[in-house]
Amino acid sequence: MSEFFKSVATHKGPIIRAFVLLGLGLPLIRVLAALAGRAVAKRFTEQSTMLVRKALSYSLTALLLTMVLRELGFKLTALLGAAGVVGVAVGFASQTSLSNLISGLFLISEKPMQIGDVVDIGGAMGVVHSIDLLSVKLRTFDNRFIRIPNETLIKSQFTNITRFPIRRFDIELGVAYKEDIGKVMRVLGDIADKNPHVMDEPPPLLLFKGFGDSALQILLGVWFEKSDMLNLRRTILKEIKERFDAEGIEIPFPHRSLYAGSRTEPFPVRIVGGETQPVTGETCGADADGP
Numbered sequence: 022m023s024e025f026f027k028s029v030a031t032h033k034g035p036i037i038r039a040f041v042l043l044g045l046g047l048p049l050i051r052v053l054a055a056l057a058g059r060a061v062a063k064r065f066t067e068q069s070t071m072l073v074r075k076a077l078s079y080s081l082t083a084l085l086l087t088m089v090l091r092e093l094g095f096k097l098t099a100l101l102g103a104a105g106v107v108g109v110a111v112g113f114a115s116q117t118s119l120s121n122l123i124s125g126l127f128l129i130s131e132k133p134m135q136i137g138d139v140v141d142i143g144g145a146m147g148v149v150h151s152i153d154l155l156s157v158k159l160r161t162f163d164n165r166f167i168r169i170p171n172e173t174l175i176k177s178q179f180t181n182i183t184r185f186p187i188r189r190f191d192i193e194l195g196v197a198y199k200e201d202i203g204k205v206m207r208v209l210g211d212i213a214d215k216n217p218h219v220m221d222e223p224p225p226l227l228l229f230k231g232f233g234d235s236a237l238q239i240l241l242g243v244w245f246e247k248s249d250m251l252n253l254r255r256t257i258l259k260e261i262k263e264r265f266d267a268e269g270i271e272i273p274f275p276h277r278s279l280y281a282g283s284r285t286e287p288f289p290v291r292i293v294g295g296e297t298q299p300v301t302g303e304t305c306g307a308d309a310d311g312p
Contacts, residue, residue, distance in 0.1 A: 124171035195236030
């Protein structure tokens, strides 16, 4: 035990200096990284600012650890050699991570998305929370966290919903064949003109698409600023339904005939202008195909 305490006493100076370096260096690194981030934020995007801040923080932390190890008497040449051997082994074992890293560099340089964009990646829709070298993090609208590897983004198709400042919201409608198509188009145009979230330029798109199975098909496309997306969807659909009801415009829906089957017990059916009478399964089957 005496030999141990003598060894500790002998190396007390380097140990104290190592703790002083850590105690002063780590807070200083955080301050320098924050100052660098503020300086870069004036000219670059939020994503670039975050990358610069992380790169500076990691580099200074590695330099600080090197100084601490050197102060404690470790031979850096031997450590670097061992690190090289370990690095080769880790490289073979982490090919997926390396692929994600390379894909992350392509994403950062190409900039298909930015922090704050709303994206749809393989059915997962959310706001871009961060873009790192290994993955992209999303925050969904119901406040869930989704991590998507960068390699998946490079290999698959994704949609950036808010990349451009304005978008078009397409509404496909069907009206009954008895309706006046000119009146329907005028009503839809008036709804679009009066909605405060619809832009005047570019003008709304009104298109008669053709004849459907049970309805006349109409397309209404309205342009809006991306910040008004939820407000527009919430208001314009409600306004169309209320206006169509007020104007007496019918929106058809599928009608189905019920076939009860020959083994089903008769059930009463009330016929307009007649009396209630039991109807057998054979009768239902005939009515399903009849007028």
